[in-house]
Amino acid sequence: MGTGQELYKKAKNLIPGGTxxxxxxxxxxxxxxxxxxxxxxxxxxVWDLDNNEFVDMSIMGIGTNTLGYxxxxxxxxxxxxxxKGNMSTLNCPEEVYLAEKLxxxxxxxxxxxxxxxxxEANSISIRIARAASGRDKVAICGYHGWHDWYLSANHNGxxxxxxxxxxxxxxxxxxxxxxxxxxxxxxxxxxxLLEIVNNNEIGVIKMEVLRNIAPEDDxxxxxxxxxxxxxxxxxxxxxxxxxxxxxxxxxxxxxxxPDMAMFGKTIGNGYALxxxxxxxSVMEAAQSTFISSTFWTERIGPTAALATLKAMxxxxxxEIITSLGNVMREGWQQLADTNGLNIxxxxxxxxxxxxxxxxxYLEYKTFVSQEMLxxxxxxxxxxxxxxxxxxxxxxxxxxxxxxxxxxxxxCEKGHKNIKELLKGPVCHSGFKRLN
Ligand code: PMP
Numbered sequence: 001m002g003t004g005q006e007l008y009k010k011a012k013n014l015i016p017g018g019t020x021x022x023x024x025x026x027x028x029x030x031x032x033x034x035x036x037x038x039x040x041x042x043x044x045x046v047w048d049l050d051n052n053e054f055v056d057m058s059i060m061g062i063g064t065n066t067l068g069y070x071x072x073x074x075x076x077x078x079x080x081x082x083x084k085g086n087m088s089t090l091n092c093p094e095e096v097y098l099a100e101k102l103x104x105x106x107x108x109x110x111x112x113x114x115x116x117x118x119x120e121a122n123s124i125s126i127r128i129a130r131a132a133s134g135r136d137k138v139a140i141c142g143y144h145g146w147h148d149w150y151l152s153a154n155h156n157g158x159x160x161x162x163x164x165x166x167x168x169x170x171x172x173x174x175x176x177x178x179x180x181x182x183x184x185x186x187x188x189x190x191x192x193l194l195e196i197v198n199n200n201e202i203g204v205i206k207m208e209v210l211r212n213i214a215p216e217d218d219x220x221x222x223x224x225x226x227x228x229x230x231x232x233x234x235x236x237x238x239x240x241x242x243x244x245x246x247x248x249x250x251x252x253x254x255x256x257x258p259d260m261a262m263f264g265k266t267i268g269n270g271y272a273l274x275x276x277x278x279x280x281s282v283m284e285a286a287q288s289t290f291i292s293s294t295f296w297t298e299r300i301g302p303t304a305a306l307a308t309l310k311a312m313x314x315x316x317x318x319e320i321i322t323s324l325g326n327v328m329r330e331g332w333q334q335l336a337d338t339n340g341l342n343i344x345x346x347x348x349x350x351x352x353x354x355x356x357x358x359x360x361y362l363e364y365k366t367f368v369s370q371e372m373l374x375x376x377x378x379x380x381x382x383x384x385x386x387x388x389x390x391x392x393x394x395x396x397x398x399x400x401x402x403x404x405x406x407x408x409x410x411c412e413k414g415h416k417n418i419k420e421l422l423k424g425p426v427c428h429s430g431f432k433r434l435n
Contacts, residue, residue, distance in 0.1 A: 003049040004036035023062055023430060029380050030369040032424035041069035044388040046378060057377050057397050060384040063240060063351060066266045066317050067308065068388025074269045077307035078300055086299045094302035101309055102277050105248040108257045111283035113276045115296055118239035118264040119145025121274035124291055125260050126204065128278070129233035132285035135203025138182045139196050140164070142208030144237055152178030160184050166430070187213055190222045197230060206235040209251045212346040220256040227259070233282055239264035239274065244350045245318055269311075271304030318350070321385035324394065325349030328383045331398040338402070339409040353382040356408070363418040364408050366427040368401070375400040380427075 008026055012018045019025055026034035035048035044056050046069070060066075067074065081094075099112040113128075115121045122145040130136055142164055144150045153160040154171040156179055161169055164184055183200060185193040187207075196202060205227050209220065227234035236258040241250040243266045251258065260278035267273055276283075312318070326349045336343040342357035356364045365381045372379035377397060410416040 001032070002035055002052075005032060005034070007049065008034075008036040021062065023059065025428070027425075027428045028430055029058075029378075029427055030366060030373065030424065031427060033370065033373070035373070035378075043068045043070070044386060044393065045069075054373070054376055054378045055393055055397065057372070057379045057383055057389075057393075059380070059382060060386050061270055063265050063384045064268075065270045065388075066243065066321055066350070066386050067269045067311055067315075068386045069270065071269050071308075071311065073311050074271070074304050074307040077303050078271060081299050081303040087297070091297060092299040092302060094299060094306055095297075098273075098275070098302045098305050098309075101306065102263070102275055105309075106261060106277050108279065109261070109277040110280040111278060113283070113286060113291070114302065115274045115276070115293070116272040116301060117145075118237075118262065118274055119147050120293075121145075121239065121262040121264055121276050122206075122237060123147045123149060124286075125235050125262055125276045125278070126206065127289055127291060128276070128283060128286045129204040129206075129235060129260060131289045132282040133203030133231065133233050135201045136181055137200050137202045138204040138206060139185055139193055139200075139202050140182055140206045141185050141187055141193075142206075142211060142237055144206060148174045148178060149182065153182040153184055155179040156183070187211070188216050188219050190217070190219055190226075193223065194226065197226060197232070202230070202232055204233045204235060206237060209236050209238065209241055209249065209254070209256075210348065211241070215254060220251075220254050224256050224258075233260065234258045236261040238262060240351070241348065243267060243312055243318055244348060245322060247313055247316075247318060250348070266312075267308060268301055268304040269308040271300055271308075273301035273305040275305075315387060317387050320387050321350035321389075322348075324385040324389050324391075325352050325383065327391060327394055328352055328385070328398075329354075331394060332401075335398060335402050335405045339405040341405060341409055341412065347382075350385045351382075352385075355381060358412060360411065360418050362426050362429060363422060364411070366422055366425075367408065367418060368404055369427065370423060371404040371407070372397075372400060375403075 008018060026036045037049050038046050039049055040047040046054050046056050095114055102112050103109055113124055115124055126149050151171045151174045154169055155176055163186060183196045185196055224234060236249060236251050238249040238261050242263040246252040249261055259282050260276060262276050264274035329345050329352050332345060332354050343354045344357055345354045347353045355361050369380050411418040
């Protein structure tokens with residue numbers, strides 16, 4: 001057992017859940033054998049605590065690093081800030097420069113607030129939007145963080161978030177009084193949203209613009225018109241989709257503008273910065289309530305975001321990662337066809353996932369992580385692209401994956417038993433993201 005697994009055993013006694021993010025729990029990949037901790041990361045390479053190097057062909061820090069790990073221009077800017085001072089009694093000017101830049105990228109917006117996590121940015125936008133509309137009730141479609149306002153949807157009666165996040169999520173600790181304040185609707189189901197709006201005093205509609213399925217039947221335009229007609233604040237959560245298909249929100253592809261939008265993840269290339277941008281008429285409601293936090297004023301986040309935006313714009317990184325994502329998808333499909341396996345590919349190209357169409361899909365997913373790890377890859381059944389990836393490392397990965405798919409094919413044909421091939425327990429299933 002590696003040093004990382006030893007440390008993770010300790011962590012589980014010290015940290016409830018073992019780690020701060022569900023998606024980075026070793027059990028989500030390869031229970032008992034995942035390297036778990038990194039000592040160093042650069043480009044698309046990650047070194048574990050035993051100094052083994054792996055090529056990261058999986059979630060790339062959960063989609064934070066589209067420029068790759070340790071991108072020089074961003075790190076240099078951050079190091080300069082560390083030298084000059086990260087905190088003081090006065091504010092950092094970078095937050096103003098960054099606000100200006102984000103408004104340039106989102107010309108319909110006039111004001112910006114910053115935070116450090118996606119969940120925080122979501123809570124901020126909900127507070128402002130509720131204050132602006134004067135109504136408490138919210139319709140949602142997608143994943144919007146861990147906070148009370150969102151998780152309270154699971155108090156409504158059934159497992160309401162099961163089709164947006166994960167089945168069976170307990171809202172314990174979330175006040176039951178929040179029951180029936182948040183109403184989930186399914187993507188592309190405009191009539192469902194209409195019914196929610198007609199039967200409740202909805203003040204806010206919050207949604208991910210696109211996750212796995214493309215909008216159909218003018219869905220986004222209909223949502224926009226409904227929000228406008230009913231004086232509802234429309235919020236696009238671009239924490240994950242932003243800067244992956246355009247220089248800004250994915251909404252730009254569909255010609256629909258929200259009243260507020262959130263950006264996160266890739267905007268700081270691994271440094272913490274999230275932003276809420278919005279129309280002045282809505283954003284000014286922030287002044288009628290209380291939204292304030294100490295570490296939202298530190299300097300590394302906005303410094304990193306300014307440097308990341310500059311690099312993304314110069315390189316047009318969204319084009320590169322989309323094209324690499326498409327190369328990967330074609331590669332997966334070709335391997336599946338060659339080996340007689342059925343897989344389903346989903347997500348936008350730069351955040352691609354596949355699943356095996358088999359009762360043993362979780363066993364196979366675990367087996368992919370196990371076998372690819374021994375071949376030098378951090379891998380699961382997904383690929384979050386960065387500009388540090390390229391066709392060469394994708395093709396090398398696919399060569400290795402072909403060997404694994406061939407064994408899985410033998411299992412599907414009944415020639416081998418997947419349960420005997422796994423060295424440890426099966427991985428846990430993750431977020432479903434059905435929208
Ligand atoms: N909104 C969306 C659309 C997300 O994908 C995520 C994170 N996966 C969040 C909000 C929450 O962000 P964080 O994990 O930084 O709190």
